[in-house]
Amino acid sequence: MTRRRRGLRGPVVTATCRGMSASVAGTAGDDVLRGTEGRDVIAGLAGDDVIDGLGGDDVVCAGEGHDRVMSDDGNDRIFGGPGNDTLNGGSGRDVVSGEGGDDLLIGGPGADTLRGGSGRDQLSGRAGDDVLDGGPDADTCDGGTGSGDSAVACEVVSATP
Template sequence: MFGSDGDDRIFGNPGNDTIDGAAGDDVVFGGKDNDFIVGRDGDDRLRGDRANDTVTGDNGNDVLFGGKGLDLLFGGEGNDTISGDLAQDTLIGGAGSDLFLLGQNGAVADVASADLIADFQVGIDSIGLSGDLTAANLRLETVDCSTVIRLADSGQVLAVVHLVKPEELLGNFVTANITLI
């Protein structure tokens, strides 16, 4: 499925979809099954939804939401907002000042099942905390040269920040109550 050069709303079909938003500020929903979604130019809002999706913002300041399943989310160029949501996702901001959104609903029992923030840029990117979550609710620890972000009270894992030390994350947490899609 291909969008136009304008602002499109595209809904995937049941089954595996390839959706290209083209130019414009697009809103794309992948739907059921494994989808490949690319926003291209413009400030896009892209949602993989169910199953294992690959979602790429490309150019512009995009909002990417994985949904259920094991998703790969890549912001590309621009200042992007990225949320893996449920299941183990890989979040890559790319160029720009990106916001990686975390919430208590995405917490899991162990590190192996947590979202991976693969390219956090210290001093450029931020980690957004949604709902009632604040930095005071978190515990940071080092595991294999990366930082594990846990809920302090339950020990559940919110995310792993690849090759970033806990002290480098201090001051990079912001309140971010964003409607993704």
């Protein structure tokens, strides 16, 4: 979501992500966005974006379009949008939400929470004790190698040995 305000030299667009002002923001087109090693708030907005949060405890809103989000170290919160997104939490205790579309959600070595939302989603917890919630449609959940995984609203459930 964006809000517009009039600056001294014309309109200024301020992007937000979950009510927070974005420190990195995309455009209506296809963007490549990179965060920093610190905490970032990243808003992809429209377009088919590629977003890399890098380190820090980031908050990422992919926005409209078919987006790819990667996040490295840190305990991140990643939110997809209405497109078919690929969202990878990386290491840390991440919360990854696909929202609309047929999404691929990937956890990492931390204890992650993956929420598919609407659409036919694929959730892969990988290592760590993960919580996988496929959402309302036919979803596939693979807890990975963690021994304490839990899966809800998943039509196909597996665990990688």
